[in-house]
Amino acid sequence: MTLETLFEAFKQKKIIVLGDVMIDAYLSGKVDRVSPEAPVPIINFSKHEERLGGAANVALNLISLGAQVAMASVIGNDKNANALIQLFEEKSINTTGLIRSDDRETTVKTRVLGNYQQLLRIDQEQTDDINLEQEKQLLNQIESLLKQGYDALIFQDYNKGVLTESLIKQVIELTEKYDVITTVDPKLKNFLAYEGVTLFKPNLKELAEGVQMKIDFEKDRPQFNQAIKKLKKTLNPAIIFVTLSEHGVYIEDNKESQHIEAHARTISDVSGAGDTVISVATLCLVAGMKVSRLASMANLAGGIVCEYRGVVAIKADELFKEAKKLNV
Template sequence: MIERLRGRLSRGDSPRFWVIGDVMLDRYYMGSVDRVSPEAPVPVMLLDRIEDKLGGAGNVAQNILALGGRVALAGRVGADEPAERLRALLARAGVLASGLAEDPSAVTTVKLRVLAGAQQLVRIDHERPEPPGSGMLDALLDGLARDLPQPDFVLLSDYAKGVVTSELIERLRRLLPAVPIAVDPKARDYSKYRGADLVTPNEHEAALAAGISVRDDASLLAAAERLSALVPGAAVLITRGPRGMSLLLPPEAARRSAGGAAEPPATSDRRLLDAPAHARRVFDVTGAGDTALAALAVSWVSGLSWAERLHVANIAAGIKVGKIGAVPVFLSELLAALAQGACGAKLIERRLLEGLRRSATANGQRLVFTNGCFDVLHVGHLTLLEHARRMGDLLLVGINSDASVRRLKGASRPVHPAAERAALLSGFSCVDFVTIFDEDTPREAILACRPDVLVKGGDYSEATIVGAREVRGWGGQVEVVPLVADRSSTRLIERGPEER
């Protein structure tokens, strides 16, 4: 399974995805509150900063991109400032967006959240839901075809703002008769999704659309069967948060996956295929559904079975909820987590560091970088890492490869191979990503990820820190953290066991 994913997603002709749906700008006003207004019993927030992030179909697109796919996005926007911000964020993330069609009569959907610290005070939605005309559909599909002809998979992201319609699906089915179409639905009437191969409601959405109160496995199956009847031939995948996912395959005698492997035949006594969740820690569930759908899509085009697709999607969602905000899961993280049989791995390959930088920028996150051999972990390392993490939103730790450590420290080092050092660092909650570099210095890794903050321990000065000049050059910070006295890997190794 891992090799099929790696082979399909890591080669030059990575799979092509069309993402169509309701694009929106997630805008955040962030600040602090220390008084109540004299005009009304409401808090007065002192605005500190404004951040814009990709929302809706745009978040699905950036998740596909992070997992190794090529992505073209289509949706409707207004002739307004939020549309320009969306285009800028998409360009920065590397998402092709000729399919963003401007409608002068529309407004770009904006979800404005006002936050005082970690507390959300209010959300203000600016939107004007209405279905696009035939001319608008032509513009969406023409833009997609220019950006990325002949997709391998189509994802429809329906937030009930009007873009996803029965006419859109009918036209896609005529245009791409053999290409799988998956829908993340919000409508109550699922008949408009006819022609899709997969619908992925959450449990609450499934209950509303089916008109069935979901209380147990029997009522969940009844709801899935009702939705299946409304979308003939489609699989129904119900996401259930901490309870994982449940899949109902269509009632044909057999189904075939994208790789040609026969699925188990369905019978009149239909059963749900359940896949447990894999979240080791939960920080933020924002965007977890988008991550799961993206992982399932890349698994589908990689030829995995349904059971394997669900497993991959659950692992990806488990990684996602361990992050803060609607940020993507990267292919290297997913493959490492699958290899370890858990969702805690955070290893990211060098070639994906530029994508991490784009993602951090698009999501308004400060990326912090530090590095070292980290051969024998001690309290000094932990102090450095925790201090570094407090300086931003994401901490990327670069570690020397085994060959690099040998060149720097001698033939007897490292004590622990790079894979083990990376796994141990991944276990720290303050570490978001780990990357391994084979050079003697981290300069190339720093140039690839362009951190906002570069951190080193107190045995360095800024003049001796590799990459400091470059980071200062693009407007970043360089910070030196005081050492913990009498703690270093080399000293611990040189001491006898009785002295440690």
């Protein structure tokens, strides 16, 4: 498969992203003095910005690569929910899978920046599990989307209560019914609930916590292999894909396993890199790319976004040019 064919294939794919969505808000300004009231900087406010965050950043990455995307989640019935939906609509992300509830608060993370440095973060959020009624409504919306012919569903967990253990299991059953690929970017809480998914993508820390082992990838490779074996036995995913930070990525299916080194880069910010990796991996998977090349492409994309400050989506043209140059 040529890169040209691959990137054209991305534009034909339809992906559902299921998980915790939020607004990343930024209040920024200039600091030139300290308050006389308390030993804190005074910010002369200049700008307020709101961006899609959490699982919604996965949707942004997919949109940036040309795919069609539907978002599925539970949010509040508040003014922040209105702002969130507007942000989705501006990016042409399908919001029919969003459930609004009077019992939930829409998550907003507000970062206060002075002279381009983060001074404070204020979180407005609700992290208890969604209730059975919200679960049922969300399942109905997901099934309605699956009936429309989607290629994959991404579980993107940020530990805010949308991905309950029972919801995960029921969604996996639905995706099996409609023959849809499933990929997962997990968190510890329901780490072992994803039995039988297509691709499971923890980072090294999540893998260690999930299988309850201490892992040093660099110094004790047999120990890492044992953790992979344990994960495989418990969840039986078709593909295990582990991100290893500065050590690159590791991927394994029933035919092969491979460790791919990270590319040398000037790292500015690792925030959101995992979102980019699961997005690219999912699109490559539904496009029919073999796992070793899939891992190389996702590894490359994750590295590219780390060169930018803040959470950014991968740009299709930038990924294409880098992949062409490196012969990925």
